[in-house]
Amino acid sequence: MKPLSVPERLAKNRFNLDEEESHIEVNQEIARATGTGRAIVACCPAHVYAEEPDGTISVEYAACLECGTCLAVAAPGALKWHYPRGGFGVQFREG
Amino acid sequence: MPEVAEPDFDVIVVGAGIAGCVTAYQLAQQGREVLLIERGEAPGSKNLSGGVLYSRGIQEVFPGFLDEAPVERRITRNCVTFLNATSSVGLDYQDARLADPVNAVTVLRARLDPWLAGKCEEAGVTVMPGVRVDRVLTEDGPAANAAGAAPWHANGTTGRRVVGVQAGDDELRARVVVAADGVNSFLARDAGLRPKDPLNHLAVGVKSVVSLPRETIEARFNLTGDEGTAIAVVGDCTEGVGGGGFLYTNTDSVSVGVVVRLDDLTAQQKVVTDIFDHFLAHRFIAPYLEGGELAEYGCHLVAEGGLKMIGEIVMDGMVVVGDAAGLTLNTGLTVRGMDLAVASAVAAAGGIGAALENKDTSKAGLTGYRERFFASYAGQDMKTYAKAPAFLEHERMYKQYGELFADVLYGAFSLDTRPRRHLLSVARRALAHSPLKMRHLVSDGIAGGRAL
Secondary structure, eight states, X not given: OOOOOHHHHHTTSEEEOOSSOOXXXXXXXXXXXXXXXXXXXXXXXXXXXXXXXXXXXXEOGGGOOOOOHHHHHSOTTTEEEOOOSTTOEEEOSOO | OOOOSOOSEEEEEEOOSHHHHHHHHHHHHTTOOEEEEOSSSSTTTTOOOOSEEEOXXXXXXXXXXXXXXXXXXXXXXEEEEEEOSSOEEEEEEEOGGGBTTXXXXXXXXHHHHHHHHHHHHHHTOEEEOSOOOOEEEEEEOOSSOTTOOSOOOGGGOOOEEEEEEEETTEEEEEEEEEEOOOTTOHHHHHTTOOXXXXXXXXXXXXXXXXXXXXXXXXXXXXOOTTEEEEEEEEEGGGTTSSEEEEEEEOSSEEEEEEEXXXXXXXXXXXXXXXXXXXXXXXXXXXXXXXXXXXXXXXXXXXXOOGGGGOOOOEETTEEEOGGGGTOOEEOSSOEESHHHHHHHHHXXXXXXXXXHHTTOOSHHHHTHHHHHHHHSHHHHHHHHTTTHHHHHTOGGGTTHHHHHHHHHHHHHHOOOSSOOOOHHHHHHHHHHHSSOOHHHHHHHHHHHHHHO
């Protein structure tokens, strides 16, 4: 099987994007102070998080596969993460 | 127990996965008014598993399960492989008896779960998809329950009674709420039942479903008809991070993935997708997938703490089932979750039914769920394998054993024109060159024998 990048993989999935509301919010200060930023960049299978040149963490919430791993590794207060509103987000067809 | 307002339903189940659907189905069969709420636009659309379901339990719930439900393949071949960078040593167990009676099947949850929800509807459950439950509704609970003189578990001392759920602006009330909302269970946390789990009890699974023609799958995995293979891999597949890889055959696709422990992943500062890429590209894994097309990419948080993960699963007005209750079990050979979800659902439906019958849905009234679960095979298995998670955390399992086994076998198979030595002497020599010591083999052998 030909190797695919994460965005190429995600392109095979079906998403129902909630254009009005992000379900993820990073507290940049706490994320930086606690190392949460690096941790969530490394552990997210969908590459939702990226470290920008200025050290802040950007969030591509549309790519989220809703596993909750980022929330599990985040220090208290560093990350607000909940499920997208009903009907929105990834829609698995295989599962 | 004073009831302020007449509830809208006897029971509200949150989450239409296996645990939620089975609980809802059995309660409806008892004649209860049940609402099943699902945040996905359709049941199954948020659900994902590795894919092996040990199916005896669910066959008891749905006698026609194997013929009617959209299952993929019946697992008759189980492989457990230590994978090194350039060698691999495995156990390959194929047995026609595993097909009759069927013991395990592969499933794809976006196909299976709609079938389960359909069974719920047939039984009279009101299924409400596309709705996210935001929080549980609580009221002041009984300060001291007469029936519960014993002090509650610390986490269960919420002093609150769950009376329903809130979804957006809607409040829905029930005599009992069932949190079947998955491993992240915001409901159990919201109700104060589940503190944040330690990272060594959590793992992230990353999976691709790769489409392949069914004849190719059958030829590649040595299968006939709808038989299937489950391959579990430890070692180089996770680049030394605690965890493993898997390959499961579906009808016309293969589910391939890795599961890595979060404490080890963060400590070693590895990127989870690099580990997955490494596995997919491995010289002994890639050939299985050759020519395949990616159908879907997904991931899932996995509770790996075993018995330790199960905290308080009953409180006034609410019970927690399936993944939400931390019910998964890795015994080294079998990785179980969905069958435990079924067992907890059956226990919960029984316990809730009894509580409704007795008109006592307090924690004490619902405690029959916990008792039934721990009396079931699933609850007993959780106790039997209570030491397995700690044993499987040893990094020796993921690095050194596979190499040692391969070195011994290389010594045996590589006829290099030098005179042969007996196997025991080859093994002793391989051990001398391994970072493993005899005491590790002895202690791991004893601990493994006791834990697994």
